[in-house]
Amino acid sequence: MELLSSSSSTEAKKIVALAFHLLFVVATAAAAPLPVALPGCPETCGNITVPYPFGTRHGCFREGFNLTCDDTPPGRPPRLLVGDGVEVVGISLAEGTVRIHTKMLSVSLPVPGNWSSTSTSTRVNGSWSAGVTPTGGRLAVSTTRNRFVAMGCNLLASLVVHDAIDGDEYVSVCAALCADRSQSQLGDTSCSGVGCCQTPVSAGHSSYGIQLSDLSFQFQTPAASSTTSRLAALFIADQEWFVRNATVLQLDYSGEPQRTVDTWVVPTVLEWSLDRSRDSDMFLEWEDPGSVGRCISLNSTIVEDGVAGSNVGRARCNCSNGFEGNPYIANGCQDIDECQQPDIYPCHGICINLPGTYRCSSKKRISSLPGLITIIAISAGFGLLFSLLGAAKITKRLKQQKAKKLREFFFKRNHGLLLQQLITSNKDIAERLKIFSLEELEQATNNFDQNRILGGGGHGTVYKGILSDQRVVAIKKSKIIVQKEIDQFINEVVILSQTNHRNVVKLFGCCLETEVPLLVYEFISNGTLSYHLHGQSEHPLSWKDRLRIALETARAIAYLHSAASVPVFHRDIKSANILLTDILTAKLSDFGASRSISIDETGVLTAIQGTHGYLDPEYYYTSRLTEKSDVYSFGVILAELLTRVKSVFSSHSSEGASLASYFVSLIRDNRLSDILDSQIVEEGGTEDAKVVARLAMACLSLKGEERPTMRQVETTLEDVQSSKVHHNSRIPRVSQNVPKVESHNGNKGSEGTRLFSLEKEFLQSSEIPR
Known part of the structure; x- marks a missing residue:
């Protein structure tokens, strides 16, 4: 009996010790850190781990594995560099790899002339290097993790290993063809040979020769006969990264090849060994x-x-x-x-850790006191574990609920419920306008990546996005979070939802789940009229194109004034707000400052808003906004088209001279030739330019009643374009008694419809407080 009692006591002690061991394992949050570098050596550079045999100090690395931790200038995160200053973004001991950032290699292919039957392909030689020569041959390009990629049209790209004994050895070759110009611009996002090709890297080295053969002489296509040089981009990229980014990369390249080459950074995987x-x-x-x-x-x-x-x-x-x-x-x-790590090493019994392995003992039925202690200990351990997991899950759920409530609050504050009713009750608007969720737009812009920024306007920043249906769009996001900006965004939604004109930028929808609403427009890829007139464009607009752009813009403004569902005054007409498509079709944009008025109103008192150089002087002094304010701003644009001078320019007598006043003074003195763009004279458009100049002078009259309406401006420009105008005829002016808004019943019926009472309620709720 005494022997039995002693044995039972010993077993109880062992079980209690096991229970305390389990409690200790559950309560321990983290084990001792694993050694990474040699003692006394830095283990990281910035947020990159630097394991031995690599190192950044003498005595901390093996020969050929030396790296540099660049912590200059102060305030910038340190960068880990290898070889010739190549940035390292990751080192893996288990896989034996080093991830680095490399640049694209760009090659400008010469444009062939008229090929004859004896024409041969053009070949360009170059080189690509990982920049790791100083590491003594320790690093080489991984053949299993990288792809050799070439983007461009009608080219054969080859990676070459130069062998002094056997000559050149081609290790990777691919061809990219373009059947026509449209395909060369849009590209095949699979990168399977249309505008883009890819192939494995068949031999691992740290540098390669590049041979680029021009195949355009074999394909007499519009893409091959372009009047501009063709840019080819070549690079070696991490295969997984390229699969994730191929679509966006090729779309960016098809629109802006040189900018894509200059801004995109490519990750490349190197392998190392001893x-x-x-x-x-x-x-x-x-x-x-x-x-x-x-x-x-x-x-x-x-x-x-x-x-x-x-x-x-x-x-x-x-x-x-x-x-x-x-x-x-x-x-x-x-x-x-x-x-x-039960997810990786499952155990349905009692888990016991052993050196290099573990043991999972099956649960035994215990009815004695030691068994009860074991059950209590295990239950306590799992209770603590489940408590920690439950607390984390509850915290995550609370955050999700808080974010959901915040989105709902912003949606209601931004008139989302009223906009939903407006869309539901109006079939025409429902077909054109969609309310997007925040998740959709975050996915479309890669969480509003800085590389997706197209530009910034007076009312927000514009991002390039790709929707789930592969439509490329422009997404406007406000820079300043104030109620005035929110009201301007809502104002723009209301106005653009009622407009339907080929020369007014299309609004696909909006997102109201953020503090400031987001607007989703059609993507216009060719920049602004301001850029083409005053930027560094290699191909200045011809007089014929300028005249057509002026006419299309006048039609858009006249539509807003007299043919839209409710008359709209834009209030910020300027060349920077006129977008151009690939075929130079004008699109009027940025309606954040616009105001809609009732049919029977001739003007409205508002706070002064507009752009210096385009602002109507009469509106500035009286605060009374009329349709003639937009006419004045359009007159400044006509002056810009005639002169290619900015609305506010520097002169010898003033640092900020106004183009409007200077232009009018020259026209009055019959000195148009002093400021007329020489290109117009060379193209033989002087006579038409004189008529347009007199029209601009009429639009720039200081008194609003002396300016023509936009319908009259549109008619005059149509006559000039069709060469029906008499150059000695007078430019139409209107008297003070002429009604502001022309009847639009029966005119352009497909471009606008009457607002229902619910639409009027939405317009009133979104007006800017004055």
């Missing part, structure tokens, strides 16, 4: 000749496969199964506690 002879001190062989051996650390193994350009004598080290850490330093491989 030399069994050169680094013999790193490899410790077992006494058994048939063993694979180990490295410096205990519990490590030697790996001789998976090395770039593997040859006899090249090898790496890995920790043995059940161990993690750095096998290249003493005691670097530490035991993994498998019991802390």
Whole structure:
């Protein structure tokens, strides 16, 4: 009986000790950190881990594995560099890889002339380098993780390894063709040979020769006969990265090739290894000749496969199964506690950690006191674990609910419910306008990536986005979070939802779940009229194109004034708000400052708003906004089209001279030739320019009643374009008694419809407070 009692007491003590061990394992949040670098050596540079054999200080790296931690200038995050200043973004001991950032190689192919039957292809030679020569041949391009990519039209791209004995050796070749100009611009986002091609890198080196052959002589296509040079972009990229970014990259390249080459950074994967002879001190062989051996650390193994350009004598080290850490330093491989990772190492009983492995003992039915203690201990341990997991899950759910309530609050504050009713009750608007969720637009813009910014206007920043249906759009996001900006965004939604004109930018929808609403427009890829007139465009607009752009803009403004559902005064007409498509069709944009008025009103008193150089002087002094305010601003645009001078320019007598006043004074003195753009004279458009100049002068009259209406301006420009105008005829002016708004019943019926009472309610709720 005494012996039985002693045995039971011993078993109880063991079970209690096991229970306390389990509690300790559950309560421990983190184990001791695994060694990474040699003692006393930096383990990181910025947020990049630097494991031995790599290092950034003398005595901290093996020969050929030296890196540089650049922490200049102060205030900028440190950068890890290798070789010729190439940025390192990741090092993996387990995979034996180094991820670096490389640039695209751009090649301008010469434009062929008229090919004859004896024409041959044009070949351009170049080189691509990973920039890691100073590492002594330790690093080479990974053949399994990278792709060689070429973007362009009608070209054959080759990666070449130069061999002094055997001559050039082609290691990777692919061809990219374009059947016509439209395909060369849009591209095939699969990168399978239409405007873009890709192929594996078949040999691992740190640098390659590049050979680019022009195949345009074989394909007499519009893309090949372009009047401008063709740009080809070549690079070696991480295969997984390229798969994720191929669509956006090719769309950017098709629109702006040079900008894409200059701004995109490409990740490339390099592989590294040790030399069994050169680094013999790193490899410790077992006494058994048939063993694979180990490295410096205990519990490590030697790996001789998976090395770039593997040859006899090249090898790496890995920790043995059940161990993690750095096998290249003493005691670097530490035991993994498998019991802390049940998702990877499942156990349906009692998990016991062992060196390099673990044991899962089955649960036994215990009815004695020691069994009860075991159950209590295990229950307490799992209770603590579930409490921690439950707290984390509850915290996450509370955050999600808070974010959802905040989105709902913004949606209601931004008149979302009223806009939903407006869309539901009006079939025409429902077909054109959609209310997007915030998640849709975040996905379309890659979380509003800075690389997607197209530009900034007076009322927000514009991002390029790709919707789930592959439509390319422009998304406007306000810079300043104030109620006035919110009202201007809502104002723009209301106005553009009622407009339907080919020369007014289309609004696809909006998102009201943010503090400031987001607007989704059609994407206009050719920039603004201001850029083409005053920027560095290689192809200045011809007089014929300028005249057509002026006419299309006048039609858009006249439509807003007299043919839209409710008359609209734009209030910020300027060349920067006129977008141009690929075929130079004008699109009027940026309605954030616009005001809609009733049919029977002739004007409205508002706070002064507009752009210096385009602002109507009469509106500035009286605060009374009329349709003639837009006419004055359009007159400034006509002056810009005639002179290619900015609305506010520098002169010898003033640092900020007004183009409007200067232009009018020259016309009155019959000195148009002093400021007329010489290109118009060379194209023989002087006589038409004189008529347009007199029209601009009429629009720039200081008194609003002396200015023509936009319908009259439109008619005059149509006559000029069709050469029906008499150059000695007078430009139409209107008297003060002429009604402001022309009847629009029966005119352009497809471009506008009457507002229902619900639409009027929405307009009133979104007016800017004055």
